[in-house]
Amino acid sequence: MEREVILETQNATKHFGGLAAVEKVNMKIYKGEILGLIGPNGAGKTTFVNIITGMLPITAGKVYFKGQDITGWPAYKVGRLGIARTFQIVKPFRGMTVRENVAVGAMFGHGGHKRSPREALEHVDEIIEFVGMAHLRDKHADQLTLPYLKRLELAKALAMDPELLFLDEVMAGLNTKEIESAMELVRRINERGITILVIEHVMKAIVGVTQRVFVLNFGQELAQGTPHEVLNNPEVIQAYLGEKFVERFFRQQKAA
């Protein structure tokens, strides 16, 4: 059975001056899946998301969302079309309450055109509860701690009613327990029918939630496959993970 492709990039490329941050990446994301995107620091993962979502202009290549060419679309149009993302460096609206932060997504995102501000503010109750922030609903975003700021990023993206969600290191900086519950959250979001691409350095999370992994290195594709195939791929281990990382990973696995 042929699986439905929700997003496809063809030779997606981004250069910063002489630096090829993303180089000819061909990626397919299938509808309904959780795809992992891994790679060492500076591999181009965030940049890849930036050029798909229109945060940065793409240098070359094509981006298709559900068969539609969205190459070079401005970010707000991409967002309204049904693609949402979180930011690795969290970007809360500090002067707004949690509820208002999330409501902005519900007002302007994929389902935004059908909601007034008041309807959006009411609509987001469920999402705020879903990410476990009901008790912080009326707090200002500048009073939140990092784990909650990460959850807020999630809630804001979810409120946009996306079909495709990019999660850029939502688990970085969280402790083991917080990671567990974040993983659970990612699975539950996926169960809502949202296709997810997770960028993560926490390998346990990648193994735990993804069905397929895509590896970037120096802006280029290095490997693709199931988490186990990829993590046991000698090329990936040597060229990318580095020895210390491998040790840590196997220690993590034994412990688990």
Added chain:
Amino acid sequence: MSDKEKKKAPIRYSPLDGLFKGRQGVLLGLFALFALFLAIFPLLPFASGFWLNTLTLILLLAAMAIGWNFIGGYTGYAAFGNVAFFGIGAYGTGLSMIRLGLGFFPSLMIGAVAAMVFAILIGLPILRLKGHYFAIATVAIATAMGEIADSWTSFTGGAAGITLPFFSPIEWSGQFFYYMAFLLAMGGLLLTWFILNRKMGYSWVAIREDEDAANMMGINTTWAKVMAFALSALMAGLAGGIYAYWKTFVLAEEVFKIEYTLQMILAAVLGGTGTIFGPFIGAFIYYILITLLVFFLPVGQLHATILGVIIILVMVFTPKGLMDFLSGKKKLSVNALLENIRTYRV
């Protein structure tokens, strides 16, 4: 059951945050009283020409500060050239009256629309700039507009200026311009409130807090910023048109004075940027402050430099304006001022 619960926890809007509770509620009541006082002021026995004149000036400043707040306070773009819109409003109104022979109100509309169109045309390119680059661009454009008005003699009358007909009946002139200014300021407050309850208001605040995030969440940031700029131009343009007819004279070096920009910013900053009433109250605070300064300091006249220094002092010590203290969110003390410096890293 769940319906009851919903009613128990009312939804809070932070752009309007706290307006209707505690000390803020008292402030709102005080404001209503003050507005009522202003509304009947010309009918009071002690309403001399001097007071009418002074209050008209303050209300025009308030209207411009309210307009500046759209772009500078809510959207967070440091616009330092809003006097350009004031000048265009003044010239647009004046020229329509004497060159086209139109009445005051149609001329005022032309002046205001001209200011808005100008804001849209320059806003599209310069609202891409961030921070001080944007500020510098606005200063440059305002200065250039003053130069153009001054030297385009065939159209603007150049250094000789243009003279407008007097308002008639002349004995009602003072009251007429007072109420024009009053209505403009009140209209500005209503407009602010209206926008804050619309998606536009949320776009502005989102852009101020994080423009990239706003964009990614589906906000057409270019459109929202241009609208903020155009509406601030509308307020300044209307103020300029009223001012021109009031003074029956338009001169480039007068209506494009950089001091006017600084005054509206100072009024907004003193009262509290990004608040509904801040700029309005700030215009009064500004006027009192300046009167005291002129009285106690041997400066004779207040130059842009002094206004600039005051802006910096206010921004450093109380970036959220005096409203922060008035509304009881903070107690006024040396410690609070120092804390502000730390919090906002100025």
